[in-house]
Amino acid sequence: MAAGLGVNMCADLWSFALSTYARSGCEAACLRLQAQGANVCLLLCGAWLEQRGVTPTPERMQALQDIARPWQKEVVEPLRQVRVQWRAMAQQDEPLAALRERVKALEQEAERQLLTRLETLTQAWPIGESEDQQGWLEGLATEAANLDHDALQSLRAMATGT
Template identity: 75%
Template sequence: MCADLWSFALSTYARPGVEAACLRLQEQGADVCLLLCGAWLEWRGVAYKPERVQALQQIAQPWRVQVVEPLRQMRGQWRALAQQDAQLALLREQVKTLELEAERTLLARLEALAQAWPINEVPGQQEWLEGLATEAANLDHDALLQLRAMATNT
């Protein structure tokens, strides 16, 4: 059992099929950090409330847009060139590390907010993932179900 969100996210993401499901959802506009937070909240039995979703989104959206996505875009732009340039490949790995740290910081901020919400309010609560996914990501219900299934076994 992982009490903190970062450990929960790492453990869940390492499970078979979760990375692929998360990347599919990310391609559809979903914020994977928010989804992992949602899975953590479901696992903890935190009651789903629209105002809580809004509070999480208000933390995640600016950080994702201003910090995480620019790092991810840079890393992506360097992918092909880095295969032929060892120095650029090293820099690309450093950007990847920085991107991961930015995601860890976001998860810490989300956790800090959610710590005030009572746990075990609603055991088996299963609305968080759908509530935090984008409209497009909600259409990929299989990916959400896979994430949920793997997260509940964490």
């Protein structure tokens, strides 16, 4: 672990994402960002990279987006659409509710696989390059129209534990 990095810093992106998402208010902030077109897995990766002191560059951001965009579009979003589409019907239909839970588990596994792919890409990037690397979230969220900057700052605060 690089000098200066907090002892509570999660070594892997999946653990970081789980611990950050579990914090009070994080789910709501992430859902607001997701509703505006942001890729939450990409934002969690950005928050993780900020915490690790990895310098944000346009090339690195593009490389992350090149991995995340097709996986999100072709794998995660179709699963999410099915899960959301079944929400109302599943409230009155036990077998459908059970299937919906299985789709939700697949969606979560697809997100975990995306986070693993993103982490693999970043493994060669030096950590601890700087104490203040607050460009990742804004840079990775640029595709989301009318982005909720309050939600973005909330995510950053929850990721750093402040």
